[in-house]
Amino acid sequence: MKILSGFRDAFKVPDLRKKILFTFGILAIYRVGCFIPSPGVDVKKVVEQVEGQPLLRFLNIFTGGGLARMALFGLGIMPYITASIIMELLSAVIPKVKEWHQEGELGRKKITQVTRYLTLVLAMMESAGLIVSFRNNPEANILPNLTFARGVLIVLTLVSGMALLMWLGELITERGIGNGMSILIFAGIIATMPTEGMNMIRAVYMRNPALLGVVALAAIAIIVGVVYMERGERRIPVQYAKQVRGRRLYSGASTYIPVRVNTAGVIPIIFAASVIHFPLIIANFFPALQGFAMRFTTGSITYFVVYTGLIIFFSYFYTAIIFDPFELADNLKKYGGFIPGVRPGMPTVNYVARVVNRINLPGSIYIAAIALIPAIFFVYFGTAEIPIGGAAVIIIVGVALETMLQIEAQLQMRHYEGFLSR
Amino acid sequence: MNAGCHFLTITIERVDYKMKILQIIVLVIHIFAALGLIIAVLLHSGRGGGLSGAFGGSSSSMFSGSYVVEKNLDRITIVLGIVFAITTLLLLWLLAPK
Numbered sequence: 236m237k238i239l240s241g242f243r244d245a246f247k248v249p250d251l252r253k254k255i256l257f258t259f260g261i262l263a264i265y266r267v268g269c270f271i272p273s274p275g276v277d278v279k280k281v282v283e284q285v286e287g288q289p290l291l292r293f294l295n296i297f298t299g300g301g302l303a304r305m306a307l308f309g310l311g312i313m314p315y316i317t318a319s320i321i322m323e324l325l326s327a328v329i330p331k332v333k334e335w336h337q338e339g340e341l342g343r344k345k346i347t348q349v350t351r352y353l354t355l356v357l358a359m360m361e362s363a364g365l366i367v368s369f370r371n372n373p374e375a376n377i378l379p380n381l382t383f384a385r386g387v388l389i390v391l392t393l394v395s396g397m398a399l400l401m402w403l404g405e406l407i408t409e410r411g412i413g414n415g416m417s418i419l420i421f422a423g424i425i426a427t428m429p430t431e432g433m434n435m436i437r438a439v440y441m442r443n444p445a446l447l448g449v450v451a452l453a454a455i456a457i458i459v460g461v462v463y464m465e466r467g468e469r470r471i472p473v474q475y476a477k478q479v480r481g482r483r484l485y486s487g488a489s490t491y492i493p494v495r496v497n498t499a500g501v502i503p504i505i506f507a508a509s510v511i512h513f514p515l516i517i518a519n520f521f522p523a524l525q526g527f528a529m530r531f532t533t534g535s536i537t538y539f540v541v542y543t544g545l546i547i548f549f550s551y552f553y554t555a556i557i558f559d560p561f562e563l564a565d566n567l568k569k570y571g572g573f574i575p576g577v578r579p580g581m582p583t584v585n586y587v588a589r590v591v592n593r594i595n596l597p598g599s600i601y602i603a604a605i606a607l608i609p610a611i612f613f614v615y616f617g618t619a620e621i622p623i624g625g626a627a628v629i630i631i632v633g634v635a636l637e638t639m640l641q642i643e644a645q646l647q648m649r650h651y652e653g654f655l656s657r
Numbered sequence: 658m659n660a661g662c663h664f665l666t667i668t669i670e671r672v673d674y675k676m677k678i679l680q681i682i683v684l685v686i687h688i689f690a691a692l693g694l695i696i697a698v699l700l701h702s703g704r705g706g707g708l709s710g711a712f713g714g715s716s717s718s719m720f721s722g723s724y725v726v727e728k729n730l731d732r733i734t735i736v737l738g739i740v741f742a743i744t745t746l747l748l749l750w751l752l753a754p755k
Contacts, residue, residue: 274687274748307745344702351699385752388684392745395691398698399738405701 244646251412251645258411261403262422268308268400269301269426273392275385276305284369296431296627299423305365305389307396310358312419315401318353320506322346323556354401355394362393413638421634424627457608461632464601467496469594471587476571494591497598498558501629503549504606508626511542543603550599551592560587605629680751687744690737697734701727 246252272278285295285303295302298311326332335342366386400419407415439446470491477487514527564583573579577586606626 271742271745272749274745275752355695391691395694395741398695402698402701402734
């Protein structure tokens with residue numbers, strides 16, 4: 236009941252109500268755009284083609300079924316995510332980008348701007364790649380009377396659809412609730428849920444009807460587990476010194492620095508997934524590599540080993556990028572805080588770095604385990620691949636939690652109680 | 658009979674001809690709308706905040722007032738978006754495989 240009253244309160248605040256309705260309005264536009272196919276595409280045949288290819292099915296889930304129709308928003312928001320990941324990675328390599336990172340507000344603006352250009356370049360490459368791979372498969376006849384001009388037309392349509400979608404995402408971030416890009420992915424996954432869920436239920440049912448109960452229990456267990464792990468954090472205690480400012484005495488407060496178990500979030504999974512599918516994409520262009528690429532399809536031993544390794548690696552890598560112990564120690568010193576029992580300066584840096592590194596091990600193993608669940612399903616049931624689970628669950632839970640916390644903060648600002656009892 | 662048939666072919670040719678013109682006009686509008694849309698979106702100062710906020714990082718929503726320029730750009734983007742969607746639908750019908 237607590238949750239229901241939370242929702243009622245959220246709609247009572249006019250400002251918040253406006254934001255929530257705005258977000259829903261944008262999402263409605265997004266869904267409509269997922270159903271308008273680009274010109275010159277035979278929709279039914281694309282659907283068949285996408286259903287047949289594991290990589291495309293995986294992408295299709297993240298685009299809310301838009302890819303299966305080559306729709307205006309068919310590329311989804313994935314190129315933007317890829318572009319941001321590339322920019323994050325570049326900051327470790329190119330000194331100029333690293334400089335931007337440290338420049339604060341202004342630097343962030345520059346990075347965002349470059350990310351947006353890069354997004355459209357990636358979108359162009361992806362749509363061109365799609366068309367080429369469809370053309371290499373003439374018996375499917377997806378693009379009837381394809382000429383070069385028509386190909387360009389489709390690319391242009393998809394790219395400018397992508398630009399529009401990017402703008403919609405930014406609008407949500409700016410005037411709605413939550414982070415626009417993650418909300419858009421979230422909505423896409425939710426939208427494909429009924430079809431994919433039915434596919435999964437059918438696959439399990441064909442095998443053994445009694446298994447359905449087991450699968451349902453497993454699904455609930457996974458969701459509870461993900462919520463538990465996502466909310467988990469280590470609290471490093473911090474003590475602030477007493478200080479006098481003007482005529483007021485600020486007594487030393489004791490707070491904590493939260494270090495999340497899964498600092499990197501779902502990004503390692505997304506990135507590892509795109510890296511591991513890379514051989515398959517290449518093989519689309521060069522049929523000679525088909526044999527090599529087949530080793531990396533879901534279910535093979537190489538796939539399991541490489542995928543797990545990649546996820547753990549990217550988990551550490553991304554945490555190192557977004558969590559900077561030096562900066563943290565510096566800030567603590569500036570505001571007169573310290574970690575009890577640890578000297579300021581280098582010892583603090585070392586202490587924080589050690590805590591983060593240690594807590595990251597279970598964190599990375601946890602996301603690797605969650606990500607591998609669909610693959611294990613695949614091997615066990617030996618039927619069609621079941622792409623739901625793994626990345627999708629983490630994204631859904633993560634985005635839902637974060638958006639709820641944001642509404643919660645807005646409610647508390649206006650003296651309502653919010654969703655969570657404490 | 659013969660005359661009727663002749664009459665019929667002429668009408669079909671006429672319709673075809675008109676369709677061709679319509680197709681070209683819609684195509685041109687579509688291309689301009691698409692390019693305009695890309696440019697308009699790129700002119701916006703991005704507020705996406707990159708990945709740092711996505712998927713459960715600490716997201717700090719920054720408030721910066723919306724300027725007049727930005728507001729006009731919003732309007733242009735919306736109009737272009739609507740035109741783009743309509744021409745896409747029209748093209749879907751015009752370029753459909755016969």
